[in-house]
Amino acid sequence: MEIIGIGAGDPGHVTVAAVAALNRADVIFLLDKADAARELSDLRQAILDAHVPAGGHRLVRAQDPERVRTEAGYGEAVSDWRARRADVCADMLAEHLGPGETGAFLVWGDPALYDSIISVVDDIRARGAGFEVTVHPGISSVSALAARCGTTLNQVGGAVQVTTGRRLARGWPTDVDDLVVMLDSREAFAGFADDPDVHIHWGAYVGTADEVIISGPLAEVADEIRETRARARAAKGWIMDTYLLRRKPGSV
Amino acid sequence: MEIIGIGAGDPGHVTVAAVAALNRADVIFLLDKADAARELSDLRQAILDAHVPAGGHRLVRAQDPERVRTEAGYGEAVSDWRARRADVCADMLAEHLGPGETGAFLVWGDPALYDSIISVVDDIRARGAGFEVTVHPGISSVSALAARCGTTLNQVGGAVQVTTGRRLARGWPTDVDDLVVMLDSREAFAGFADDPDVHIHWGAYVGTADEVIISGPLAEVADEIRETRARARAAKGWIMDTYLLRRKPGSV
Numbered sequence: 001m002e003i004i005g006i007g008a009g010d011p012g013h014v015t016v017a018a019v020a021a022l023n024r025a026d027v028i029f030l031l032d033k034a035d036a037a038r039e040l041s042d043l044r045q046a047i048l049d050a051h052v053p054a055g056g057h058r059l060v061r062a063q064d065p066e067r068v069r070t071e072a073g074y075g076e077a078v079s080d081w082r083a084r085r086a087d088v089c090a091d092m093l094a095e096h097l098g099p100g101e102t103g104a105f106l107v108w109g110d111p112a113l114y115d116s117i118i119s120v121v122d123d124i125r126a127r128g129a130g131f132e133v134t135v136h137p138g139i140s141s142v143s144a145l146a147a148r149c150g151t152t153l154n155q156v157g158g159a160v161q162v163t164t165g166r167r168l169a170r171g172w173p174t175d176v177d178d179l180v181v182m183l184d185s186r187e188a189f190a191g192f193a194d195d196p197d198v199h200i201h202w203g204a205y206v207g208t209a210d211e212v213i214i215s216g217p218l219a220e221v222a223d224e225i226r227e228t229r230a231r232a233r234a235a236k237g238w239i240m241d242t243y244l245l246r247r248k249p250g251s252v
Numbered sequence: 253m254e255i256i257g258i259g260a261g262d263p264g265h266v267t268v269a270a271v272a273a274l275n276r277a278d279v280i281f282l283l284d285k286a287d288a289a290r291e292l293s294d295l296r297q298a299i300l301d302a303h304v305p306a307g308g309h310r311l312v313r314a315q316d317p318e319r320v321r322t323e324a325g326y327g328e329a330v331s332d333w334r335a336r337r338a339d340v341c342a343d344m345l346a347e348h349l350g351p352g353e354t355g356a357f358l359v360w361g362d363p364a365l366y367d368s369i370i371s372v373v374d375d376i377r378a379r380g381a382g383f384e385v386t387v388h389p390g391i392s393s394v395s396a397l398a399a400r401c402g403t404t405l406n407q408v409g410g411a412v413q414v415t416t417g418r419r420l421a422r423g424w425p426t427d428v429d430d431l432v433v434m435l436d437s438r439e440a441f442a443g444f445a446d447d448p449d450v451h452i453h454w455g456a457y458v459g460t461a462d463e464v465i466i467s468g469p470l471a472e473v474a475d476e477i478r479e480t481r482a483r484a485r486a487a488k489g490w491i492m493d494t495y496l497l498r499r500k501p502g503s504v
Contacts, residue, residue: 007267015265019268111399112394112399115404118404119404137391146363146389147257147363147388150374157416159414159416159419159425160365161414166409173411174426174427175426
């Protein structure tokens with residue numbers, strides 16, 4: 001089984017090894033969110049068309065079961081969700097992957113960051129499935145955003161924390177001046193818009209034709225980002241965005 | 253000017269866009285550390301040979317000035333070092349890049365993580381150089397290590413902090429259970445070898461023929477990592493390693 005990171009949207013960000021793996025696959029499996037937009041499927045298809053022009057593989061989709069999002073019983077909710085995802089994927093493999101065939105799961109960005117496929121496949125193997133797994137790293141939206149903004153993620157000798165909007169909403173983490181924020185539906189950056197020492201690089205749909213980048217002192221661009229984000233989300237029905245918050249070292 | 257991330261050593265980890273950029277370049281610039289090993293140059297040459305079989309570009313090397321590593325006057329030391337690096341690179345460009353030619357800087361891993369080229373090029377542009385810059389993201393050693401170990405960097409909904417050995421030696425950072433440690437010549441992981449809740453994924457020369465991976469509970473594998481590291485470093489004269497430390501959430 002191959003787990004293939006395909007980058008954040010730019011077909012050029014797929015690695016040479018990932019291209020080779022895509023071309024070896026007999027069956028390509030996709031685990032989509034329930035609310036996955038049609039446009040995202042089209043974008044993924046364009047990436048496949050660019051790199052596997054001969055086709056020849058079969059595409060099999062399943063829907064990622066939704067996680068029950070309650071604070072109470074969080075541990076049980078996650079463990080139940082993991083089991084349901086493993087069920088869905090094990091069924092998909094059993095039904096569609098023939099003997100001797102090579103299967104591949106496609107993953108947006110890098111499978112190592114905020115993606116569930118690696119743990120899903122671990123769970124299936126823990127149930128006794130006898131296949132080997134190879135993971136192909138991909139360019140994450142974080143890496144694509146930094147490149148697009150021509151910036152580094154860390155300051156000289158400093159640390160950078162990759163975190164979620166949910167966590168950032170609780171406060172700026174201790175001991176770190178550079179933050180990469182993913183999965184932020186609550187616009188947690190707005191909570192720091194009064195701090196004159198915070199700079200933001202924000203990007204949506206990075207690497208695609210609809211890319212929007214806004215960079216500047218957070219105090220000056222926070223409103224513009226919120227408006228742009230709301231407009232884009234309303235127009236397309238979905239948004240995929242990431243941002244880097246940078247604070248001058250020693251400013252707190 | 254193109255800044256091209258070429259991955260951490262595996263020629264397959266170069267992206268399709270980076271391959272195209274390598275093939276467009278008339279002059280490829282390399283900024284090497286003073287103690288850069290011959291083997292690293294050979295590895296980089298193998299990556300170029302794999303992806304630019306026709307050759308045709310000129311290779312120009314310069315030596316990255318060393319940073320004076322004192323705690324006192326740290327700010328001035330960094331600012332002086334930046335100016336000297338910009339001098340070296342501006343001279344290299346002026347001397348070797350002809351009118352209308354395309355230049356490219358090669359960077360190990362991802363230019364966004366613990367690399368100086370982006371800021372060097374910013375400094376040269378701040379002096380009035382009139383070129384545009386495109387950055388091509390690359391697969392970092394972090395991403396390569398996670399893929400090789402078949403692990404994610406974050407736990408479900410958790411944060412991950414990318415940091416240095418120097419910072420880790422001061423203590424485990426607050427509010428984060430997953431750490432990626434780079435540039436650790438002091439083996440700072442050893443300071444946590446008594447904690448039964450810490451797991452490590454350690455990798456050296458990841459993606460190359462000499463790759464070594466050691467994963468396990470830190471208390472059980474810390475000595476093996478130190479011995480393996482010392483042996484490899486002595487045998488080759490250099491080491492390039494990265495590791496992920498993972499603590500059970502809520503264990504402190």
